Amino acid sequence: MSVGHVARAIESAGIPTSSIYIRAFRHVAEEMKLSRAVVTRHPMGRPLGAAGDHARHRRVTIAALELFDSAAEPTLVELPEPFRASTRR
Amino acid sequence: MSETFEEFRRSFSYGSRSNLDFKFLKSLPDDEAAEFFRQLLEELGDAYDHGELDSLIQxxxxxxxxxxxxEEGAPRRWVYEDGPFAAPGKPLAESRVALFTSSGHFVADDDPRPFGVEDMTQQEAEDRIGEFIKAEPTLSRIPAETVREDLRVRHGGYDISSAATDPGVTFPVAVLRELEAEGVIGELHxxxxxxxxxxxxxxxxxxxxxxxxxxxRDEDIDLVLLVPV
Known part of the structure; x- marks a missing residue:
């Protein structure tokens, strides 16, 4: 919830926000009526992807940023990619 | 000492078997938690032969x-009818973007020292979770050019092992630096x-x-990327 409250406060101050949620907490973004959210199918503690999976971190970050240009109203997008373990050991 | 199944599943949430990746077991009814373990062991047994862990992780x-x-029908505390929506004043490629996370990262020489404790360990943060959730949060300011080696993370609410190995899992400042260099965002704060x-x-x-x-607002930030954990 913490970031949801922060997002609402920042939006109320007139500054657009976009948030990255994991699927387990999608209901929080929905209940708090956040302006822009990207939802990943990743586990808690790894919202952008596995450690070392830089390509996935980029994919998720860009998806969240693109909402600033594309969303004309409150928008939540769930990314389809399943979590993947990094090949890094 | 005998232990009920309920005590067993609850022990993963700040108990004798504390494991923050699996503290959700506390919230599952006994029969569902038992089904989780049954499925987990079935998948593990299958993995002996095929060696693939993807389905186990999924x-x-x-x-x-x-x-x-x-929980269906249970009252929810923070539910709103609607929310504020601010429209950007300029395109992303011309905007100054700031990263804001609840991951608990900070710079090594700028430890927020929760409750006045010097060099609090992750274990102590987990042990004192009951105090954290009643306390005022401390915001850490992290220069965007901070190198990975100088970043620290501590958070009593989630398993930080991944975020400690690679801050990018919860604190994607490295990606944002790249996107700034590529012109995708106008400027990283x-x-x-x-x-x-x-x-x-x-x-x-x-x-x-x-x-x-x-x-x-005072720092003239145009857009904020938020990462809750």
Missing amino acids: LAIDWQIRGYAP TDAFSFPGATSQMRIVKESGPAWAQMI
């Missing part, structure tokens, strides 16, 4: 989603911000949230 994620799903999200919700709503929003 199973754990699916059950984590079930564990955190709101000089500082990123992080706080441990396991904190007093009421203080966030009434004090910290509005204060942080004002700070962001």
Whole structure:
């Protein structure tokens, strides 16, 4: 919830926000009526992807940023990619 | 010493078997938690032969989603009818973007020293979770050019092992630096911000949230990317 409250406060101050949620907490973004959210199918503690999976971190970050240009109203997008373990050991 | 199954599953949430990746077991009814273990062991047994762990990992994620799903019919505290929506004043490629996370990152020489404790360990943060969730959060300011070796993370609410290995899993400042260099975003704000999200919700709503929003306005930040954990 913490970031949801922060997002609402920042939006109320007139500054657009976009948030990255994991699927387990999608209901929080929905209940708090956040302006822009990207939802990943990743586990808690790894919202952008596995450690070392830089390509996935980029994919998720860009998806969240693109909402600033594309969303004309409150928008939540769930990314389809399943979590993947990094090949890094 | 005998132990009931309920005591066993609850022990993963800040108990004798504390494991923050699996603390959701506390929220599952006994029969569902038992089914989780049955499926987990079945998948593990299959993995002996095929060696692929993807389905095992997916199973754990699916059950984590079930564990955190709101209980049907139970009252929910922070539900709003609508929310504020601010429209950007200029395109992303011309905007100054700041990163703001609840991951609990900070710079090594700027430890927020929760409760006045010097060099608090992750274990102590987990042990004191009950105090954290009643306390005012401390916001850490992290220069965007901070190198990975100088970043630290501590958060009593989630398993930080991944975020400690690679900050990018919860604190994607490295990606944002790349996107700035590539012109995808106009500019990355000089500082990123992080706080441990396991904190007093009421203080966030009434004090910290509005204060942080004002700070962001004062620093001429155009857009904020938020990462909750």
